[in-house]
Amino acid sequence: MATELIIFILVVGIGSTIVLDLWGVFTAKIGWMPGTHWPSVxxxxxGIPAGHLVLDGTDTRPHTLSEAAVGWIFHYLIGLAYAVSFPLFWGIGFISAPTVFPVFLIGVIVSSLAGLIVLMPGMGGGIFARKLPNAGAMIVYVLVAHVIFAIAQYLLALLLA
Known part of the structure:
Protein backbone atom coordinates (compact mmCIF):
# COMPACT_ATOMS: atom_id res chain seq x y z
CA MET A 1 0.00 0.00 0.00
CA ALA A 2 2.93 2.37 0.67
CA THR A 3 4.05 2.03 -2.95
CA GLU A 4 0.54 2.81 -4.22
CA LEU A 5 0.41 5.86 -1.95
CA ILE A 6 3.75 7.18 -3.21
CA ILE A 7 2.79 6.57 -6.85
CA PHE A 8 -0.57 8.29 -6.29
CA ILE A 9 1.06 11.35 -4.71
CA LEU A 10 3.73 11.63 -7.41
CA VAL A 11 1.43 11.06 -10.40
CA VAL A 12 -1.47 13.19 -9.17
CA GLY A 13 0.71 15.91 -7.65
CA ILE A 14 3.24 16.31 -10.43
CA GLY A 15 0.90 15.40 -13.28
CA SER A 16 -1.80 17.91 -12.37
CA THR A 17 0.82 20.60 -11.79
CA ILE A 18 2.22 19.96 -15.27
CA VAL A 19 -1.30 20.32 -16.69
CA LEU A 20 -1.67 23.62 -14.81
CA ASP A 21 1.63 24.80 -16.30
CA LEU A 22 0.54 23.79 -19.80
CA TRP A 23 -2.67 25.75 -19.28
CA GLY A 24 -0.56 28.80 -18.38
CA VAL A 25 1.50 28.38 -21.55
CA PHE A 26 -1.67 28.04 -23.62
CA THR A 27 -3.34 31.12 -22.14
CA ALA A 28 -0.17 33.15 -22.68
CA LYS A 29 0.01 31.99 -26.31
CA ILE A 30 -3.58 33.04 -27.01
CA GLY A 31 -2.98 36.38 -25.30
CA TRP A 32 -5.33 35.95 -22.35
CA MET A 33 -3.07 35.82 -19.28
CA PRO A 34 0.48 34.72 -18.74
CA GLY A 35 0.99 31.91 -16.27
CA THR A 36 2.62 32.55 -12.92
CA HIS A 37 6.21 33.73 -13.16
CA TRP A 38 7.86 31.23 -10.83
CA PRO A 39 11.27 32.97 -10.65
CA SER A 40 9.44 35.99 -9.17
CA VAL A 41 7.79 33.67 -6.66
CA GLY A 47 12.97 37.60 0.61
CA ILE A 48 10.55 36.51 3.33
CA PRO A 49 13.26 35.61 5.91
CA ALA A 50 14.68 39.12 5.49
CA GLY A 51 11.26 40.60 6.24
CA HIS A 52 10.24 41.31 2.65
CA LEU A 53 6.72 39.88 2.79
CA VAL A 54 5.53 41.56 -0.41
CA LEU A 55 7.27 42.12 -3.73
CA ASP A 56 6.91 45.81 -4.42
CA GLY A 57 8.06 45.86 -8.04
CA THR A 58 11.12 48.04 -7.39
CA ASP A 59 13.61 45.19 -7.73
CA THR A 60 14.28 45.07 -11.46
CA ARG A 61 17.39 42.89 -11.34
CA PRO A 62 17.30 39.85 -13.63
CA HIS A 63 16.12 36.77 -11.77
CA THR A 64 18.80 34.39 -10.58
CA LEU A 65 18.94 30.66 -11.15
CA SER A 66 18.37 30.11 -7.43
CA GLU A 67 15.21 32.26 -7.51
CA ALA A 68 13.92 30.29 -10.48
CA ALA A 69 14.75 26.97 -8.81
CA VAL A 70 13.09 27.97 -5.53
CA GLY A 71 9.97 29.19 -7.34
CA TRP A 72 9.56 26.08 -9.48
CA ILE A 73 10.37 23.68 -6.63
CA PHE A 74 7.84 25.48 -4.41
CA HIS A 75 5.22 25.21 -7.16
CA TYR A 76 5.67 21.45 -7.54
CA LEU A 77 5.87 20.88 -3.76
CA ILE A 78 2.50 22.59 -3.43
CA GLY A 79 1.10 20.30 -6.14
CA LEU A 80 2.44 17.32 -4.19
CA ALA A 81 0.98 18.67 -0.94
CA TYR A 82 -2.46 18.92 -2.54
CA ALA A 83 -2.13 15.28 -3.69
CA VAL A 84 -1.12 14.24 -0.16
CA SER A 85 -4.26 15.91 1.20
CA PHE A 86 -6.60 13.42 -0.48
CA PRO A 87 -5.53 10.26 1.37
CA LEU A 88 -4.64 12.31 4.45
CA PHE A 89 -8.11 13.82 4.91
CA TRP A 90 -10.33 11.32 3.06
CA GLY A 91 -8.47 8.14 3.92
CA ILE A 92 -6.28 5.74 2.02
CA GLY A 93 -9.40 4.40 0.28
CA PHE A 94 -9.49 7.59 -1.78
CA ILE A 95 -6.63 6.17 -3.84
CA SER A 96 -8.73 3.25 -5.08
CA ALA A 97 -12.04 5.15 -5.25
CA PRO A 98 -11.50 8.87 -5.87
CA THR A 99 -14.54 11.10 -5.61
CA VAL A 100 -15.33 14.53 -7.00
CA PHE A 101 -16.03 16.52 -3.81
CA PRO A 102 -12.50 16.30 -2.31
CA VAL A 103 -10.95 17.16 -5.66
CA PHE A 104 -13.28 20.15 -6.07
CA LEU A 105 -12.58 21.31 -2.50
CA ILE A 106 -8.78 21.00 -2.71
CA GLY A 107 -8.18 21.48 -6.43
CA VAL A 108 -10.51 24.43 -6.98
CA ILE A 109 -11.47 26.06 -3.67
CA VAL A 110 -8.35 25.66 -1.51
CA SER A 111 -5.84 26.15 -4.31
CA SER A 112 -7.67 29.19 -5.73
CA LEU A 113 -7.96 30.80 -2.31
CA ALA A 114 -4.28 30.10 -1.62
CA GLY A 115 -3.40 31.84 -4.86
CA LEU A 116 -5.71 34.79 -4.28
CA ILE A 117 -5.09 35.41 -0.56
CA VAL A 118 -1.47 34.28 -0.10
CA LEU A 119 0.44 34.24 -3.39
CA MET A 120 -1.25 37.22 -5.07
CA PRO A 121 -0.67 39.57 -2.11
CA GLY A 122 2.90 38.31 -1.72
CA MET A 123 3.56 39.11 -5.34
CA GLY A 124 2.25 42.65 -4.81
CA GLY A 125 -1.20 42.23 -6.35
CA GLY A 126 -3.15 42.48 -3.10
CA ILE A 127 -5.79 40.15 -1.72
CA PHE A 128 -8.03 38.93 -4.54
CA ALA A 129 -5.81 40.91 -6.96
CA ARG A 130 -7.41 44.17 -5.81
CA LYS A 131 -4.26 46.17 -6.61
CA LEU A 132 -4.21 45.02 -10.22
CA PRO A 133 -5.96 46.94 -12.99
CA ASN A 134 -7.47 43.68 -14.25
CA ALA A 135 -8.51 42.19 -10.90
CA GLY A 136 -11.73 40.66 -12.20
CA ALA A 137 -10.00 39.00 -15.14
CA MET A 138 -7.24 37.74 -12.84
CA ILE A 139 -9.77 36.15 -10.47
CA VAL A 140 -11.51 34.46 -13.41
CA TYR A 141 -8.13 33.27 -14.70
CA VAL A 142 -7.18 31.80 -11.31
CA LEU A 143 -10.54 30.03 -10.99
CA VAL A 144 -10.45 28.60 -14.52
CA ALA A 145 -6.82 27.51 -14.11
CA HIS A 146 -7.64 25.70 -10.89
CA VAL A 147 -10.70 24.03 -12.41
CA ILE A 148 -8.31 22.67 -15.07
CA PHE A 149 -5.91 21.64 -12.27
CA ALA A 150 -8.71 19.84 -10.39
CA ILE A 151 -9.91 18.04 -13.52
CA ALA A 152 -6.34 16.82 -14.05
CA GLN A 153 -6.13 15.70 -10.41
CA TYR A 154 -9.38 13.75 -10.72
CA LEU A 155 -8.60 12.15 -14.08
CA LEU A 156 -5.12 11.12 -12.94
CA ALA A 157 -6.56 9.71 -9.71
CA LEU A 158 -9.16 7.75 -11.73
CA LEU A 159 -6.44 6.49 -14.05
CA LEU A 160 -4.50 5.12 -11.08
CA ALA A 161 -7.59 3.63 -9.42
Missing part, protein backbone atom coordinates in the same frame (compact mmCIF):
# COMPACT_ATOMS: atom_id res chain seq x y z
CA UNK A 42 11.26 32.39 -5.80
CA UNK A 43 12.46 35.98 -5.26
CA UNK A 44 9.46 36.60 -2.98
CA UNK A 45 10.04 33.39 -0.99
CA UNK A 46 13.76 34.07 -0.59
Missing amino acids: GRWLL
Whole structure:
Protein backbone atom coordinates (compact mmCIF):
# COMPACT_ATOMS: atom_id res chain seq x y z
CA MET A 1 0.00 0.00 0.00
CA ALA A 2 2.93 2.37 0.67
CA THR A 3 4.05 2.03 -2.95
CA GLU A 4 0.54 2.81 -4.22
CA LEU A 5 0.41 5.86 -1.95
CA ILE A 6 3.75 7.18 -3.21
CA ILE A 7 2.79 6.57 -6.85
CA PHE A 8 -0.57 8.29 -6.29
CA ILE A 9 1.06 11.35 -4.71
CA LEU A 10 3.73 11.63 -7.41
CA VAL A 11 1.43 11.06 -10.40
CA VAL A 12 -1.47 13.19 -9.17
CA GLY A 13 0.71 15.91 -7.65
CA ILE A 14 3.24 16.31 -10.43
CA GLY A 15 0.90 15.40 -13.28
CA SER A 16 -1.80 17.91 -12.37
CA THR A 17 0.82 20.60 -11.79
CA ILE A 18 2.22 19.96 -15.27
CA VAL A 19 -1.30 20.32 -16.69
CA LEU A 20 -1.67 23.62 -14.81
CA ASP A 21 1.63 24.80 -16.30
CA LEU A 22 0.54 23.79 -19.80
CA TRP A 23 -2.67 25.75 -19.28
CA GLY A 24 -0.56 28.80 -18.38
CA VAL A 25 1.50 28.38 -21.55
CA PHE A 26 -1.67 28.04 -23.62
CA THR A 27 -3.34 31.12 -22.14
CA ALA A 28 -0.17 33.15 -22.68
CA LYS A 29 0.01 31.99 -26.31
CA ILE A 30 -3.58 33.04 -27.01
CA GLY A 31 -2.98 36.38 -25.30
CA TRP A 32 -5.33 35.95 -22.35
CA MET A 33 -3.07 35.82 -19.28
CA PRO A 34 0.48 34.72 -18.74
CA GLY A 35 0.99 31.91 -16.27
CA THR A 36 2.62 32.55 -12.92
CA HIS A 37 6.21 33.73 -13.16
CA TRP A 38 7.86 31.23 -10.83
CA PRO A 39 11.27 32.97 -10.65
CA SER A 40 9.44 35.99 -9.17
CA VAL A 41 7.79 33.67 -6.66
CA GLY A 42 11.26 32.39 -5.80
CA ARG A 43 12.46 35.98 -5.26
CA TRP A 44 9.46 36.60 -2.98
CA LEU A 45 10.04 33.39 -0.99
CA LEU A 46 13.76 34.07 -0.59
CA GLY A 47 12.97 37.60 0.61
CA ILE A 48 10.55 36.51 3.33
CA PRO A 49 13.26 35.61 5.91
CA ALA A 50 14.68 39.12 5.49
CA GLY A 51 11.26 40.60 6.24
CA HIS A 52 10.24 41.31 2.65
CA LEU A 53 6.72 39.88 2.79
CA VAL A 54 5.53 41.56 -0.41
CA LEU A 55 7.27 42.12 -3.73
CA ASP A 56 6.91 45.81 -4.42
CA GLY A 57 8.06 45.86 -8.04
CA THR A 58 11.12 48.04 -7.39
CA ASP A 59 13.61 45.19 -7.73
CA THR A 60 14.28 45.07 -11.46
CA ARG A 61 17.39 42.89 -11.34
CA PRO A 62 17.30 39.85 -13.63
CA HIS A 63 16.12 36.77 -11.77
CA THR A 64 18.80 34.39 -10.58
CA LEU A 65 18.94 30.66 -11.15
CA SER A 66 18.37 30.11 -7.43
CA GLU A 67 15.21 32.26 -7.51
CA ALA A 68 13.92 30.29 -10.48
CA ALA A 69 14.75 26.97 -8.81
CA VAL A 70 13.09 27.97 -5.53
CA GLY A 71 9.97 29.19 -7.34
CA TRP A 72 9.56 26.08 -9.48
CA ILE A 73 10.37 23.68 -6.63
CA PHE A 74 7.84 25.48 -4.41
CA HIS A 75 5.22 25.21 -7.16
CA TYR A 76 5.67 21.45 -7.54
CA LEU A 77 5.87 20.88 -3.76
CA ILE A 78 2.50 22.59 -3.43
CA GLY A 79 1.10 20.30 -6.14
CA LEU A 80 2.44 17.32 -4.19
CA ALA A 81 0.98 18.67 -0.94
CA TYR A 82 -2.46 18.92 -2.54
CA ALA A 83 -2.13 15.28 -3.69
CA VAL A 84 -1.12 14.24 -0.16
CA SER A 85 -4.26 15.91 1.20
CA PHE A 86 -6.60 13.42 -0.48
CA PRO A 87 -5.53 10.26 1.37
CA LEU A 88 -4.64 12.31 4.45
CA PHE A 89 -8.11 13.82 4.91
CA TRP A 90 -10.33 11.32 3.06
CA GLY A 91 -8.47 8.14 3.92
CA ILE A 92 -6.28 5.74 2.02
CA GLY A 93 -9.40 4.40 0.28
CA PHE A 94 -9.49 7.59 -1.78
CA ILE A 95 -6.63 6.17 -3.84
CA SER A 96 -8.73 3.25 -5.08
CA ALA A 97 -12.04 5.15 -5.25
CA PRO A 98 -11.50 8.87 -5.87
CA THR A 99 -14.54 11.10 -5.61
CA VAL A 100 -15.33 14.53 -7.00
CA PHE A 101 -16.03 16.52 -3.81
CA PRO A 102 -12.50 16.30 -2.31
CA VAL A 103 -10.95 17.16 -5.66
CA PHE A 104 -13.28 20.15 -6.07
CA LEU A 105 -12.58 21.31 -2.50
CA ILE A 106 -8.78 21.00 -2.71
CA GLY A 107 -8.18 21.48 -6.43
CA VAL A 108 -10.51 24.43 -6.98
CA ILE A 109 -11.47 26.06 -3.67
CA VAL A 110 -8.35 25.66 -1.51
CA SER A 111 -5.84 26.15 -4.31
CA SER A 112 -7.67 29.19 -5.73
CA LEU A 113 -7.96 30.80 -2.31
CA ALA A 114 -4.28 30.10 -1.62
CA GLY A 115 -3.40 31.84 -4.86
CA LEU A 116 -5.71 34.79 -4.28
CA ILE A 117 -5.09 35.41 -0.56
CA VAL A 118 -1.47 34.28 -0.10
CA LEU A 119 0.44 34.24 -3.39
CA MET A 120 -1.25 37.22 -5.07
CA PRO A 121 -0.67 39.57 -2.11
CA GLY A 122 2.90 38.31 -1.72
CA MET A 123 3.56 39.11 -5.34
CA GLY A 124 2.25 42.65 -4.81
CA GLY A 125 -1.20 42.23 -6.35
CA GLY A 126 -3.15 42.48 -3.10
CA ILE A 127 -5.79 40.15 -1.72
CA PHE A 128 -8.03 38.93 -4.54
CA ALA A 129 -5.81 40.91 -6.96
CA ARG A 130 -7.41 44.17 -5.81
CA LYS A 131 -4.26 46.17 -6.61
CA LEU A 132 -4.21 45.02 -10.22
CA PRO A 133 -5.96 46.94 -12.99
CA ASN A 134 -7.47 43.68 -14.25
CA ALA A 135 -8.51 42.19 -10.90
CA GLY A 136 -11.73 40.66 -12.20
CA ALA A 137 -10.00 39.00 -15.14
CA MET A 138 -7.24 37.74 -12.84
CA ILE A 139 -9.77 36.15 -10.47
CA VAL A 140 -11.51 34.46 -13.41
CA TYR A 141 -8.13 33.27 -14.70
CA VAL A 142 -7.18 31.80 -11.31
CA LEU A 143 -10.54 30.03 -10.99
CA VAL A 144 -10.45 28.60 -14.52
CA ALA A 145 -6.82 27.51 -14.11
CA HIS A 146 -7.64 25.70 -10.89
CA VAL A 147 -10.70 24.03 -12.41
CA ILE A 148 -8.31 22.67 -15.07
CA PHE A 149 -5.91 21.64 -12.27
CA ALA A 150 -8.71 19.84 -10.39
CA ILE A 151 -9.91 18.04 -13.52
CA ALA A 152 -6.34 16.82 -14.05
CA GLN A 153 -6.13 15.70 -10.41
CA TYR A 154 -9.38 13.75 -10.72
CA LEU A 155 -8.60 12.15 -14.08
CA LEU A 156 -5.12 11.12 -12.94
CA ALA A 157 -6.56 9.71 -9.71
CA LEU A 158 -9.16 7.75 -11.73
CA LEU A 159 -6.44 6.49 -14.05
CA LEU A 160 -4.50 5.12 -11.08
CA ALA A 161 -7.59 3.63 -9.42
